[in-house]
Amino acid sequence: MAALLLNFRNTIIASFVLALIFIIGYGFDGVGFNEIFLQGVFRWLHVASGILWIGLLYYFNFVQIRIMPTIPAELKPGVSKYIAPEALFWFRWAALSTVIWGLAIAGSRHYLVNVLTLGVVSDTGGIDAKYTLLGAGMWLALIMAFNVWFVIWPNQKIALGLVEADADAKAKAAKTATLFSRTNTLLSLPMLVTMTMSQTIFG
């Protein structure tokens, strides 16, 4: 057991295998392997990716960005050269995976256009609050994902010295990355309200 747990890759593989057993259980003893089952799988993939993405966003904001100024200069490269690049790798791909599976849920529930138009396109003819609220949350999350890929990551590459830049450019990039990372932290809680309350309230 220790051999499995001391190897990160094997631990994740074992976790996936266990998850698969549960998923198959839901298929056999639930609705069968149909569209609803697939929606359940999309939700699992979506929430697992979202936890990784927002978990790392919170790591950056609750821990790394706050503590970095207090770390002695000779120790800073430990974070900027080793920890941050690895964390940013999982961060940006988890963000993309969250978007893909989130859109897949909306597609499989046949309301993708309704939510993306914030409920203006609805089944009832009028504006549908369910789609307005969930759509607003999805747009917040899409803006957050855009920030990750097109603002935070390019600026972090400069700030961390992964691409050539002078000291001024690095300082400017670090500030921009921090501001957008904070923006995403600000948007995260309202975004999560819509993700978690929609199904509870509207079904």
Ligand code: HEM
């Ligand atoms: C662009 C990104 C995102 C999109 C397109 C998206 C889309 C969706 C959709 C369509 C649902 C189903 C809502 C319903 O009908 O009840 C959902 C649920 C959910 N999402 Fe997201 N979402 C995104 C980002 C996130 C993030 C970053 C998290 C963070 C963990 C997250 C967590 C959740 C949770 C926990 C649920 C509830 C699942 C359930 O009740 O079964 N989402 N999302």
